[in-house]
Amino acid sequence: MDEQELDTYADSLFGGEDQLLQQMRDEAERLGIPSIQVPSDLARLLTVLIGAIQPKSVLEIGTLFGYSSIVMSRALPPGATITTLEVSSKHAEVARRNFGRAAVADRINLREGSALDTLKTLQREQFDFVFIDADKPSYPAYLDAVLNLSHAGTVIVADNVWRNGGVLAPEDDGTHALGTFNRKVAENERLLSTIVSTRDGSDAAMISVVR
Ligand code: SAH
Ligand code: DHB
Ligand code: MG
Numbered sequence: 398m399d400e401q402e403l404d405t406y407a408d409s410l411f412g413g414e415d416q417l418l419q420q421m422r423d424e425a426e427r428l429g430i431p432s433i434q435v436p437s438d439l440a441r442l443l444t445v446l447i448g449a450i451q452p453k454s455v456l457e458i459g460t461l462f463g464y465s466s467i468v469m470s471r472a473l474p475p476g477a478t479i480t481t482l483e484v485s486s487k488h489a490e491v492a493r494r495n496f497g498r499a500a501v502a503d504r505i506n507l508r509e510g511s512a513l514d515t516l517k518t519l520q521r522e523q524f525d526f527v528f529i530d531a532d533k534p535s536y537p538a539y540l541d542a543v544l545n546l547s548h549a550g551t552v553i554v555a556d557n558v559w560r561n562g563g564v565l566a567p568e569d570d571g572t573h574a575l576g577t578f579n580r581k582v583a584e585n586e587r588l589l590s591t592i593v594s595t596r597d598g599s600d601a602a603m604i605s606v607v608r
Pocket of ligand 3: 433434435530556557
């Protein structure tokens with residue numbers, strides 16, 4: 398069984414990405430921005446979760462060129478907003494342009510700066526849905542910060558929790574931190590969680606709901 402073919406099969410069923418997202422991906426590549434946006438299976442998972450939860454407020458940590466922000470914004474109920482955090486001014490500039498092109502700029506508030514600093518300024522806010530997808534060594538600290546901005550029912554999704562299998566034998570800061578993140582999530586009695594594989598089974602996302 399070829400799992401790559403099964404991903405292609407799923408894309409052929411659901412249509413994959415539209416032309417605008419594909420153009421943004423091509424342009425980002427030309428600009429030398431890493432091609433590490435969500436794959437199509439995770440994009441669909443975020444879309445379904447947001448469609449079911451109908452969050453009024455979404456927090457995203459790690460904007461890149463705005464791909465996952467745009468995917469999520471399209472599934473939002475009317476009046477809902479996304480706050481997305483990005484440290485790279487180059488990525489932020491391209492993302493802002495893309496939000497305009499996708500006609501979703503009115504729903505997305507991009508906060509430029511180191512996410513841990515920005516998270517401190519959000520202390521009065523509560524989010525209904527959170528997507529963690531920035532620098533891997535900070536994942537354990539992001540979890541603590543996000544739990545302080547959550548309420549019963551908040552759904553938290555974190556990308557890359559397998560790091561292509563690296564969490565089984567951690568060798569660098571990123572894989573060590575993801576191992577720590579996964580244990581912290583599993584041991585937290587406020588969270589009901591599961592891991593869902595993505596990218597042909599090579600990586601995975603953590604899905605948690607706050608009780
Ligand atoms: N969620 C995006 C992909 C994010 S890639 C998508 O699927 O489309 C990770 C992003 O996190 C990169 O743009 C990187 O610049 C950003 N990042 C890295 N360290 C960060 C930090 N300390 N604070 C905020 N953003 C950071
Ligand atoms: C990397 C980061 C990601 O968020 C991802 O989905 C894939 C790769 C990286 O930094 O290598
Ligand atoms: Mg990722």
